[in-house]
Amino acid sequence: MGYTNVREPARQYEAFSLEGAALTFLRDRCEGLRFSAGKAEEEARTGKLLGTSLKKGEVPYHQQMDTDRLCLENALRRFLRSGRKEDAFDVYFCYLEMFVGDYKKAKRMIELLSEFEANGSGLLMKHRDHYAHSVYVFALGLAVYQTSEAYRNAYQEAYQLDDSHPAACHFLRFWGMASLFHDIGYPFELPFEQVASYFEVEGEPRKNRPFVAYRALEPFVKIPDSVVKRLETLCGGAVYETTDGLFAGLLAERLGEKYRFTELQMLQVLREKPAEPNRFGYYMDHAYFSATVLFKKLFCELNCPMEREHLDALTGILAHNSLYKFNIAHYKDRGNTPLAASDHPLAYLLMLCDELQCWDRTAYGRNSKRELHPMGCRFDFSGGAIRATYLYDKREFGKIKVYQDNYKAWKDREPAEKNSEEHKLWEDKKPGLKAYASMYEINKQGVSSFQADIERIVDLSAIRLQVGTELEKNEKQRCYLSDSSFLGLYNFAIVLNARWSSGEWKQARAEGREEQFLLDEKNLERFSGSFEALSLEYQLSNINQAKAFARYMQEIGCFYTDRSVDFALVDRFSDEELDIIGPLEHQRWLQEHYDMGWTYGTPERAQRERVRQHWDMIPGWTGTVVPMELAEKNYRRLNPDEQSKDTEPMECMLAMMRMFDGLRIYRLY
Numbered sequence: 001m002g003y004t005n006v007r008e009p010a011r012q013y014e015a016f017s018l019e020g021a022a023l024t025f026l027r028d029r030c031e032g033l034r035f036s037a038g039k040a041e042e043e044a045r046t047g048k049l050l051g052t053s054l055k056k057g058e059v060p061y062h063q064q065m066d067t068d069r070l071c072l073e074n075a076l077r078r079f080l081r082s083g084r085k086e087d088a089f090d091v092y093f094c095y096l097e098m099f100v101g102d103y104k105k106a107k108r109m110i111e112l113l114s115e116f117e118a119n120g121s122g123l124l125m126k127h128r129d130h131y132a133h134s135v136y137v138f139a140l141g142l143a144v145y146q147t148s149e150a151y152r153n154a155y156q157e158a159y160q161l162d163d164s165h166p167a168a169c170h171f172l173r174f175w176g177m178a179s180l181f182h183d184i185g186y187p188f189e190l191p192f193e194q195v196a197s198y199f200e201v202e203g204e205p206r207k208n209r210p211f212v213a214y215r216a217l218e219p220f221v222k223i224p225d226s227v228v229k230r231l232e233t234l235c236g237g238a239v240y241e242t243t244d245g246l247f248a249g250l251l252a253e254r255l256g257e258k259y260r261f262t263e264l265q266m267l268q269v270l271r272e273k274p275a276e277p278n279r280f281g282y283y284m285d286h287a288y289f290s291a292t293v294l295f296k297k298l299f300c301e302l303n304c305p306m307e308r309e310h311l312d313a314l315t316g317i318l319a320h321n322s323l324y325k326f327n328i329a330h331y332k333d334r335g336n337t338p339l340a341a342s343d344h345p346l347a348y349l350l351m352l353c354d355e356l357q358c359w360d361r362t363a364y365g366r367n368s369k370r371e372l373h374p375m376g377c378r379f380d381f382s383g384g385a386i387r388a389t390y391l392y393d394k395r396e397f398g399k400i401k402v403y404q405d406n407y408k409a410w411k412d413r414e415p416a417e418k419n420s421e422e423h424k425l426w427e428d429k430k431p432g433l434k435a436y437a438s439m440y441e442i443n444k445q446g447v448s449s450f451q452a453d454i455e456r457i458v459d460l461s462a463i464r465l466q467v468g469t470e471l472e473k474n475e476k477q478r479c480y481l482s483d484s485s486f487l488g489l490y491n492f493a494i495v496l497n498a499r500w501s502s503g504e505w506k507q508a509r510a511e512g513r514e515e516q517f518l519l520d521e522k523n524l525e526r527f528s529g530s531f532e533a534l535s536l537e538y539q540l541s542n543i544n545q546a547k548a549f550a551r552y553m554q555e556i557g558c559f560y561t562d563r564s565v566d567f568a569l570v571d572r573f574s575d576e577e578l579d580i581i582g583p584l585e586h587q588r589w590l591q592e593h594y595d596m597g598w599t600y601g602t603p604e605r606a607q608r609e610r611v612r613q614h615w616d617m618i619p620g621w622t623g624t625v626v627p628m629e630l631a632e633k634n635y636r637r638l639n640p641d642e643q644s645k646d647t648e649p650m651e652c653m654l655a656m657m658r659m660f661d662g663l664r665i666y667r668l669y
Helices: 018-029 037-046 061-082 085-100 103-123 131-147 149-158 164-180 186-198 225-234 243-259 263-275 286-301 308-319 322-328 345-356 394-412 421-428 434-440 449-457 489-501 504-510 514-519 521-532 536-547 549-555 575-595 605-611 628-637 640-660
Strands: 056-059 376-380 386-393 465-472 558-561 664-667
Touching: 018 061, 018 131, 018 164, 018 376, 037 061, 056 061, 056 605, 061 085, 061 131, 061 536, 085 103, 085 131, 085 164, 085 489, 085 536, 131 149, 131 164, 131 345, 149 164, 149 345, 164 308, 164 345, 186 286, 225 286, 243 263, 243 286, 243 308, 243 322, 263 286, 263 322, 286 308, 286 322, 308 322, 308 345, 345 449, 386 394, 386 434, 394 434, 394 465, 434 449, 434 465, 449 465, 489 521, 489 536, 489 640, 504 514, 504 640, 514 521, 514 640, 536 549, 536 575, 549 558, 549 575, 549 640, 575 628, 575 640, 640 664
Parallel strands: 386 465
Antiparallel strands: 376 386, 558 664
């Protein structure tokens, strides 16, 4: 079990925690992920290696596949420990490179969500992050699959998968698609909410205000003839010329009989969703656009291979928000029927995990910033159950105490007559504190309203859920002083990598024409090609080098921003500053390599990638977490040319930040 072709870093995971369960799934259940018997036979027959490391043909193909999987494990581990958007980026990047084939072609689709939220959500009354949120949802799903035999059985039966190892790889592929991209349609919902927020008057219903609707959607939902033919084969001869028609047919096939709706009825709902939000409580459903955008991107623009499970992932995305709750199951009605895992495994898990993931989400909306949300969540997945303890900041105790006192006083005033007008007015005055209030309120069955709501959406008879709350001191570092949307990570990584293969950058820097050099479209095209030829491991290495820049700036008393501020502008780092940055970057490089199973050694250059040994590692060291003191000592033993590999990238970043993000670097003193 685990990795058969790369050295595994020695790690002990807490088996039933969120991190432990999710990462153990990737390590132990996904053995052989993306292996190819055909490529292995070709390597044995020809004697030529088919795997890529720094360049093609350096390692066996299966070694590259195991290395890619270890990249995903490490990326998810970093994110679960930091919760930072920049680390969420790595998980998206790994998934797209591994299962779609090219991040560059799909990058705008996910970066648009992050950019819209960071820059446009401050105009809303209520809005929280959906970019990092989706990666948490992804991790939750892996943990549920890892620890719940009931869910694994339902998934394998739904897709007729008998062998548990291929089944886990199958699940990773399609769950990743459903979870990571379920909110990419938010850029369609945000303008709608911005207009609603602009005209919002407290206590006044939305129907009395202007609203946005989408028109001329025919080209947007139309499916090209070539894709119609592919769908006809997958859908038993049914012909679907629009995504609305396709999704209506798929949902009716999956859920129509149980929830008593026809394909025609669902088609009418889907046509009205974007065009007539007044029919849906004056709300726009981002899930409709997420599913439609993803279908168009993957199968109409990128022409990706299409399987029936892709369509299930899309309908899972489509249903996860308001469509299932209010147009299919009517989940608030008395006697409603929750969705079972066997009904639609991907939709089931997406709705469950989407509801559970309400912690550590950046608040953008004006009201959202004042509300109380959990800062973290401690999970226990033992025994196939889910025990979620949501953690609130101890510093918010005063706000919590006021709410509890108000809630108790409100409960004490409850009218005796349940269905009276007086009772209705009393209910309207119930105090609230967002997520905390729903977890604090306990019904007659001894269950919080937060948990009860989830149980009305999905059937938890086979996966017991228990929700609690605790107060803890918030010690999580959120960010550095440097501030930007930092969406240029991919571009930064491309140019950082280009320095290794060309002396042109050094020459341009010496002549003071860095920006001219970076503006040359031929150079950028060449650099992009070199970057795309790297393995996932080396692409991520360049990305993580760019991400580390904010920490290094903080260490030397500098910061970057896209605002004009009254501090000294930095156009060059001093020798003293570089002498601080060098060991820090070397520590990052060492830790990255140890995490990827590298060790110290002095192999010939041609063998280095295959045996995964490097002479710049620490001789004789066998630990797992590299201390700064040891990293600096190792850095000092290197010759100046090797040391410059840790400082030159940071000087390159100075020019790139001006070019790609419009940022400037300043000294605090």
